[in-house]
Amino acid sequence: MKKITIILATIIFCWSCQIEKPNYLITDSLEFTYSNGWTGGVTLKINQNGVLNYNKYEIHGETNKATYYKDTLNNQSIDSINIFLSKLKKEKINNVYDENCQDCGMYIFRIEYPDTILESTIMGIHNIKNDLSELAKYLLKKKPNLKNRIDTCADFKTTKYLKPPPPLRPD
DSSP states (O other), X not given: OHHHHHHHHHHXXXXXXXXXXXXXOSSSEEEEEEEOSSSEEEEEEEETTOEEEEEEEEEETTEEEXXXXXXXXXXXXXXXXXXXXXXXXXXXXXXXXXXOOTTOOEEEEEEEOSSOEEEEEEESTTTOOSHHHHHHHHHHHOOOOGGGXXXXXXXXXXXXXXXXXXXOOOO
């Protein structure tokens, strides 16, 4: 009886100490920018290992405020994003989806697959429904842990579409 208890305890111990193997994105990187069309937005970049750089911007006239975070996505999140990325790679994606409205929200994507780069912009986010907009909604729900705030700014290629130009200085 003692041997069975020791064997059973060893099996339970080994099973409970399993380390979750990390998942990887099927892309080299995914950049995403969201603008609400008026007062700010978010830019983020996820690398192949699931490391998320997340920048939140608040834009109020000449006063701009930004907070920066760095976090790592869990395997379940990476799997969900990979499902979207697999669908998108098989679809014909337009470079621009435009509803021709002013002060509308906007999604901007730059997805680097190993063999191609997908770039697309959706303007009028409430009226356009496709797999890109569904991925955008999913990414916006994946807010980083607030404890992972950092002091370093990381601008990405899609960030330039969100940040307003600096004010002109009078000569």
